[in-house]
Amino acid sequence: MEKIKFVGNCADIIDWNSVVAELMDKPGKLVTADRSQWKMNTNPVYGELVEMWEKANFNFDAIKWINYYPGQDFDNEIIVKLENLLKVKTIKVWLARIDPGWCTPWHWDTDDNEEEWNKLGNTRRFMIFIDPPAVGHLLAMEDQCFYNEAIGNIYEWSDYKLWHAGTNVGLTPKFIMHWMTYD
Amino acid sequence: MSNYIGNCSNIIDWKHVLDTLTGAPSPAYIKPEEWANKKDYSDIHKLWMDADINIAGVRVSNYEPEQMDSGVKPAMEKLLGLTHIESWISRIDPGCMAPYHWDFDNAKIAELGVTPRRVSVHISEFAFGHVFIVEDKICYNYAVGDMLEFPTIRAWHAGANLGLKPKYMYHFVGY
Numbered sequence: 574m575e576k577i578k579f580v581g582n583c584a585d586i587i588d589w590n591s592v593v594a595e596l597m598d599k600p601g602k603l604v605t606a607d608r609s610q611w612k613m614n615t616n617p618v619y620g621e622l623v624e625m626w627e628k629a630n631f632n633f634d635a636i637k638w639i640n641y642y643p644g645q646d647f648d649n650e651i652i653v654k655l656e657n658l659l660k661v662k663t664i665k666v667w668l669a670r671i672d673p674g675w676c677t678p679w680h681w682d683t684d685d686n687e688e689e690w691n692k693l694g695n696t697r698r699f700m701i702f703i704d705p706p707a708v709g710h711l712l713a714m715e716d717q718c719f720y721n722e723a724i725g726n727i728y729e730w731s732d733y734k735l736w737h738a739g740t741n742v743g744l745t746p747k748f749i750m751h752w753m754t755y756d
Numbered sequence: 757m758s759n760y761i762g763n764c765s766n767i768i769d770w771k772h773v774l775d776t777l778t779g780a781p782s783p784a785y786i787k788p789e790e791w792a793n794k795k796d797y798s799d800i801h802k803l804w805m806d807a808d809i810n811i812a813g814v815r816v817s818n819y820e821p822e823q824m825d826s827g828v829k830p831a832m833e834k835l836l837g838l839t840h841i842e843s844w845i846s847r848i849d850p851g852c853m854a855p856y857h858w859d860f861d862n863a864k865i866a867e868l869g870v871t872p873r874r875v876s877v878h879i880s881e882f883a884f885g886h887v888f889i890v891e892d893k894i895c896y897n898y899a900v901g902d903m904l905e906f907p908t909i910r911a912w913h914a915g916a917n918l919g920l921k922p923k924y925m926y927h928f929v930g931y
Contacts, residue, residue, distance in 0.1 A: 626850070626920075629850045629919075630849065631850040632812075632815060632850065632852050633851065634810075634851075635813030636851065672808065673808060673809040673810065674809035674811065674812075674813040674814060674853070675810050676851065676853070676916065676918055678851060678885075708889070708892070708912070709855065709889065709914050711887050711894070713884065713896065713919075715884065716884070716896075716897045718887055718894050718897070720892075721894075738884070738885045738919070740853060740887070740916045740918050742854070742855045742856055742889070743807075743856055743914070744803060744806075744807035744809075745807065
């Protein structure tokens with residue numbers, strides 16, 4: 574199986590421009606390199622990642638992104654439409670925003686509830702490009718890099734633990750939807 | 757990678773070039789406030805300020821030709837069939853980036869009255885998170901020695917290092 578597989582486009586069933594426009598002024602959940610905000614004690618992976626970045630002398634002043642969640646930041650109806658489209662059930666979903674000059678360092682997405690996820694069934698992870706192509710909006714995944722993706726493009730990951738990183742060397746905020754599901 | 761023009765690793769040992777760089781590189785973007793008052797720089801500076809770019813993420817440093825193995829310049833001139841105007845090696849460390857910009861003309865170009873060409877070369881081993889864009893094209897997962905020609909020397913481009921190892925490129929402008 575390919576590591577990242579294109580599965581289709583959802584721009585015809587969801588008006589992503591409106592979704593993103595509504596998020597623009599919302600605070601969402603800010604994530605930075607501030608160690609006190611990371612659950613180092615309950616999940617050792619966070620500590621391992623931060624240690625790896627420190628060892629590489631990563632520029633922590635460039636680490637920042639914002640997560641938005643359904644129900645509180647955007648309409649749950651979007652998720653219902655996507656579940657119907659791909660015939661999956663949602664475990665976790667968030668819209669990630671990176672502003673110009675910021676990044677998410679090389680990492681994989683860990684979660685405190687991974688064991689519980691695996692009991693639900695066959696887990697499947699997707700990402701959806703939810704804003705139009707813009708200069709400098711980049712997502713690197715393993716040996717691939719996504720740039721200039723059409724709005725609504727959906728990709729499935731072969732494993733939710735794939736290594737990835739994102740940055741915005743452009744001039745406008747960058748948004749991607751990340752979606753953990755099972756079927 | 758539509759601007760790909762070939763690979764030069766068979767004529768230049770880039771690992772040796774990197775291993776023998778002398779002295780420290782010079783930061784390419786030191787005082788944002790000075791940019792605001794310089795011709796050309798001010799346009800880019802304004803663009804970045806208007807976009808509220810995180811300036812703390814903007815860190816690139818450059819090595820000049822004098823800091824490199826002296827064989828690089830003539831080898832590139834011969835390979836490309838160009839006369840050297842300027843060249844440099846850029847270094848982007850993990851977590852740093854060069855946001856969307858174009859590189860300012862060397863004053864010599866106006867004096868020469870020629871249309872220069874620009875070629876950029878990936879000279880460090882590819883590592884996850886090393887990204888480079890020229891206009892709407894992405895360059896990722898490259899081989900050492902891969903060469904890209906810019907459409908014009910003023911082409912907009914950007915680079916970033918989201919990975920764990922420093923990223924180096926060699927840039928050559930000639931006619």
